[in-house]
Amino acid sequence: MNPLELIQHNFDSFTKTEEIIAAYVLNDPKDFARAPIETTVEACGTSKAAMIRFAKKLGYNGYAELKYELSRFLIRSSYTNPEDKTEPDQTIQSITNYYCQAIHQINETVTIEQVRTMAKQICHARRVKILAINRTSLAAQQLQMRMLKIGIDSDSINDTVMMNDAINMMNEKDYCLIFTIKDNGKHYQERIANLNDNGCPIGLVTMAALPFASQCRDVINLPPVSKGYAKFIDEQAIYFVFVEILLSELAKIAELDQMALKNS
Numbered sequence: 001m002n003p004l005e006l007i008q009h010n011f012d013s014f015t016k017t018e019e020i021i022a023a024y025v026l027n028d029p030k031d032f033a034r035a036p037i038e039t040t041v042e043a044c045g046t047s048k049a050a051m052i053r054f055a056k057k058l059g060y061n062g063y064a065e066l067k068y069e070l071s072r073f074l075i076r077s078s079y080t081n082p083e084d085k086t087e088p089d090q091t092i093q094s095i096t097n098y099y100c101q102a103i104h105q106i107n108e109t110v111t112i113e114q115v116r117t118m119a120k121q122i123c124h125a126r127r128v129k130i131l132a133i134n135r136t137s138l139a140a141q142q143l144q145m146r147m148l149k150i151g152i153d154s155d156s157i158n159d160t161v162m163m164n165d166a167i168n169m170m171n172e173k174d175y176c177l178i179f180t181i182k183d184n185g186k187h188y189q190e191r192i193a194n195l196n197d198n199g200c201p202i203g204l205v206t207m208a209a210l211p212f213a214s215q216c217r218d219v220i221n222l223p224p225v226s227k228g229y230a231k232f233i234d235e236q237a238i239y240f241v242f243v244e245i246l247l248s249e250l251a252k253i254a255e256l257d258q259m260a261l262k263n264s
Contacts, residue, residue: 068209105223125175
């Protein structure tokens with residue numbers, strides 16, 4: 001069952017508090033999937049602990065997994081199958097339509113407040129390191145090059161040995177940004193623990209509900225790409241669009257900082 005069906009199926013077993021949360025989710029699932037937990041808690045008049053208990057009662061490991069699964073369900077239910085065409089030769093239209101739909105779903109999973117918070121951390125950090133392995137390293141390199149054009153120095157690192165060296169030198173004045181589509185803990189779980197030991201703030205941009213996401217200061221959940229609809233679609237298109245969104249906010253903050261410096 002999808003998350004909404006699970007809520008409806010278990011509704012009779014909910015406490016009064018859980019009924020309030022359930023009604024909120026069923027009434028506006030997109031808002032629940034998109035809003036930070038603080039906003040949802042305030043809207044329901046509950047607590048973070050109540051939200052976590054509610055998610056676990058539905059069978060999820062926690063609140064983050066519930067939000068992720070709900071986001072994924074909403075995204076998939078809004079897609080049309082680009083391979084299901086009555087016309088035999090619609091390759092260009094099918095692929096471009098799918099990319100447009102996938103990119104548009106960023107509006108459903110990411111808020112501008114999340115982007116601005118991450119942008120402020122990057123602008124005001126002493127050093128910025130962007131960690132990315134395999135294909136996500138392309139988006140990381142793009143972000144590094146584009147940030148340099150607006151006066152923000154950073155390093156994108158895709159070598160695991162160099163990652164460890166960089167992490168050992170980072171502290172509370174720095175910012176570490178991690179790009180990963182889906183990580184099973186092999187690459188980043190231990191490294192995130194080391195960054196936290198050093199007091200370094202961490203930003204995570206992912207397409208999956210990762211167990212170590214709660215250990216990161218800022219988390220951006222990009223919409224997952226469903227391979228069932230289009231096996232040739234690459235997640236990197238979503239990451240590159242997110243890079244443009246982040247750069248827009250970085251440029252605004254950098255300009256404001258320069259104006260403040262001139263007036264001081």
